[in-house]
Structure formats: structure tokens, C-alpha cells
Amino acid sequence: MAKYNTLLYYCYSTIENGEQFAADHLKFCKELGLNGRIIVADEGLNGTVSGTPEACKAYMDAVLADERFAKTDFKVDEVDELSFVKMHVRYKSEIVHSGLRDPNIINPNERTGIHLEPKDFMEMKDQDDVIVLDVRSNYEHSLGKFKNAVTLDIENFRDFPAMINELAQYKDKKILTYCTGGIKCEKASALLLHEGFENVYQLHGGIIKYGKEAGGKDFDGKCYVFDNRLSVEVNSVNPQVISTCRNCGKTTPKMINCANPECNEHFTQCDECGEAMEGCCSDACQSHPRKRVYDGTGYYVKVPQPINTTKKNKVQLTD
CATH class of the missing domain: 3.40.250.10 (Rhodanese-like domain)
Structure with a gap:
């Protein structure tokens, strides 16, 4: 039996004083011993959290007991290791960034497919x-x-x-x-x-x-997926691999983040090229002085960036 659960969920529901809610929710998650990332906005919650089955059940029970989130649909995965190393709860303008904030155009509580x-x-x-x-x-x-x-x-x-x-x-x-x-x-x-x-x-x-x-x-x-697993199997009926290694073109299901933290691009790379390129997407990234040590997974704990440094891609918690 797997030691941990990972929960993926969202709920569109109005939250008043979202910033305070985020602070209180972070405290609650830490008290349960959960790790993960949750976005709180005035329009609702979007999260992925990981912990023991007992902690995850306690979290789901508490969320569903709140009438604002009673319709939340939790997707539960059994995992052998925690899917995060820390717990973050952040207040943002949207729980998934669309750039459209006019409720007359986008209001999932009123009209969706x-x-x-x-x-x-x-x-x-x-x-x-x-x-x-x-x-x-x-x-x-x-x-x-x-x-x-x-x-x-x-x-x-x-x-x-x-x-x-x-x-x-x-x-x-x-x-x-x-x-x-x-x-x-x-x-x-x-x-x-x-x-x-x-x-x-x-x-x-x-x-x-x-x-x-x-x-x-x-x-x-x-x-x-938006955690340190990076990807999960879905198809148990007629599976096939469609992704290819950026460097050599070989078919591979493996996706990583570039080992250069100032790049951090998501891309597919086979194990052979991963070893040869040290987990980097290009020669330039491989020679970068801040290159992280590649351990074969392609997942890295977030490293603080120098001032005025821009990433090519930034992982965001969405879906």
C-alpha cells in the first residue's frame, strides 16, 4: 500500500478577504502535516497537496464541510513519496490565470460548457x-x-x-x-x-x-502534472508514447525541467541525452555557471533567482 496520497482539486466559489483566508489556510495545512501548493483568489481555490492518507482525509473533510466548497471534486492518487517538499498557499488575482476578469464574460459559477x-x-x-x-x-x-x-x-x-x-x-x-x-x-x-x-x-x-x-x-x-512527479500514466487500455527527445529525436515519455535555473524550461529528454547534457536543454544551459546537479529526475526545488533575471518558462499551479 502506498504511504501517501496526492490530492488535485479546485472549486470556484466566492471567498471574502481572500488574503486572510490564504494565511489561515496555510496554517491549517501545516498543522495537518501536508505539503503542496494552493492558490487562493476571490473566485475560489486551486490546489495540489500531498500527505499521509489520514492527513489528506482530514483535509478533504474540512474543505467539504465548508459550504463554499461543498461541491469540490477531489482527485486522489496513491503515491510512494510526497509530491512536494514544502507547503505554500498564495493569494492571487485568479485561481487559473486567464487575463479575463470581467465576470460578465467569465464566471464559471454562472455559465460554462x-x-x-x-x-x-x-x-x-x-x-x-x-x-x-x-x-x-x-x-x-x-x-x-x-x-x-x-x-x-x-x-x-x-x-x-x-x-x-x-x-x-x-x-x-x-x-x-x-x-x-x-x-x-x-x-x-x-x-x-x-x-x-x-x-x-x-x-x-x-x-x-x-x-x-x-x-x-x-x-x-x-x-x-504540477508537482515533483512531473507526469503520470493515464492510459491502461491502449497506451502509446508520442513525445520525443528534444536533443536526439528518440521516442521518450520523460519530461524534465532544464537544469539551468535561469531557463527551467519544460521539455522531453531521453535518459541518454539527460546524462550527456546533464539535464540541460542546450549547450548554453549546460555551460551556465548556476547549472543545478542533475539527478536523473529533472525536478528541482525552487532556487531564488538573482534580481532582474527572467525565466523562459515558470511553473504555475493551474489545473
């Missing part, structure tokens, strides 16, 4: 009048995606609104959106409806729930 349970999504996804739309970032869908899904060339979810014109060609189709845990689809589907798309659906619970309840059928590759 029709939620499809995994079995219903599986039955609909291959119909002729259906488009399956991945609303995640490049580095996520390069690692794994549904067969024949439409993917978008975006670095962050905040780039999604700019893709609406590109998606206009599918307005006469049924649009089935999906993401890791469901949170991005709440806003993506709301925006599509606002822009005149009439038949919009979303995979309830995202890829993670689909893997648990539908065996992950037709999801190719692995699913990127």
Missing part, C-alpha cells in the same frame, strides 16, 4: 460532428493528448483568448474541451460560449479523472 463524465466524453469524442479541444500549453500536450485532438500553440493559458479567431472554423461543431483536472475548461468553455460557440462541453475532472474512471482509453502519452 456542459460537463461530461468520463464515460460520456469517451462515447462522444469520436463522433463526426465533434472537435476535441486541448486547452493546455504546448509543453503539456507535447507529452500527451487525446487521439486526433486539436491542440493550440500557446505557452500559457492566458494566451488562450487570443486563439478564438483560429477556432472560429469549428463553430458548427460540438466542442469537447479538456485539460488536466478541469479548471482551465471552466474558463475556456465560458469564453467559447461568450464568443458565439453554441455546443460546448467539457471533460468533468479532466484527464486525471478520465484515467481513473475510463481507463484513459485513447489518451496517447503521459499527463503533465
Whole structure:
């Protein structure tokens, strides 16, 4: 039996005095002995936490007992090691950054796409009048995606609104959106409806729930997750690897963060190139003086950055 659980969840619900709530919630999580990352905003909660089964159950019971979060859908993974090394709870403007804060356009509590349970999504996804739309970032869908899904060339979810014109060609189709845990689809589907798309659906619970309840059928590759596992298996029915090593082109399911902390880019790299490149994406990063020691995992505890240093990619807790 696994020693720990990892919980993935979100809930759109109004939180008054969110900054104080975040501070109190951090204290509560630490008292339970949890590690993880939680975003608190006026619009709700978005979190991934890891701890003993007892601590995770106590956390879920407490969250669900709060009427504001009573409908929270927790996805639970059994893991052998904690998925985080610290506990962070941060107050931000949104629980998933879309750049759209007008409640008349984006308000998941009032209007979103029709939620499809995994079995219903599986039955609909291959119909002729259906488009399956991945609303995640490049580095996520390069690692794994549904067969024949439409993917978008975006670095962050905040780039999604700019893709609406590109998606206009599918307005006469049924649009089935999906993401890791469901949170991005709440806003993506709301925006599509606002822009005149009439038949919009979303995979309830995202890829993670689909893997648990539908065996992950037709999801190719692995699913990127926002913790030190970096990716998880989804498909137990007809799995295949679709991602390739950036350096040599060999098929590999392994995704890492570049060992150069001033880069930290997410990319796929085979073990052989990982050893040869010391976990770096390029020769320039490999020769960087602040290069971290590569231990084969490609996950690193966050290192403080020098003033005025810009990362190419920054991991954010979304989905």
C-alpha cells in the first residue's frame, strides 16, 4: 500500500478577504502535516497537496464541510513519496490565470460548457460532428493528448483568448474541451460560449479523472502534472508514447525541467541525452555557471533567482 496520497482539486466559489483566508489556510495545512501548493483568489481555490492518507482525509473533510466548497471534486492518487517538499498557499488575482476578469464574460459559477463524465466524453469524442479541444500549453500536450485532438500553440493559458479567431472554423461543431483536472475548461468553455460557440462541453475532472474512471482509453502519452512527479500514466487500455527527445529525436515519455535555473524550461529528454547534457536543454544551459546537479529526475526545488533575471518558462499551479 502506498504511504501517501496526492490530492488535485479546485472549486470556484466566492471567498471574502481572500488574503486572510490564504494565511489561515496555510496554517491549517501545516498543522495537518501536508505539503503542496494552493492558490487562493476571490473566485475560489486551486490546489495540489500531498500527505499521509489520514492527513489528506482530514483535509478533504474540512474543505467539504465548508459550504463554499461543498461541491469540490477531489482527485486522489496513491503515491510512494510526497509530491512536494514544502507547503505554500498564495493569494492571487485568479485561481487559473486567464487575463479575463470581467465576470460578465467569465464566471464559471454562472455559465460554462456542459460537463461530461468520463464515460460520456469517451462515447462522444469520436463522433463526426465533434472537435476535441486541448486547452493546455504546448509543453503539456507535447507529452500527451487525446487521439486526433486539436491542440493550440500557446505557452500559457492566458494566451488562450487570443486563439478564438483560429477556432472560429469549428463553430458548427460540438466542442469537447479538456485539460488536466478541469479548471482551465471552466474558463475556456465560458469564453467559447461568450464568443458565439453554441455546443460546448467539457471533460468533468479532466484527464486525471478520465484515467481513473475510463481507463484513459485513447489518451496517447503521459499527463503533465504540477508537482515533483512531473507526469503520470493515464492510459491502461491502449497506451502509446508520442513525445520525443528534444536533443536526439528518440521516442521518450520523460519530461524534465532544464537544469539551468535561469531557463527551467519544460521539455522531453531521453535518459541518454539527460546524462550527456546533464539535464540541460542546450549547450548554453549546460555551460551556465548556476547549472543545478542533475539527478536523473529533472525536478528541482525552487532556487531564488538573482534580481532582474527572467525565466523562459515558470511553473504555475493551474489545473
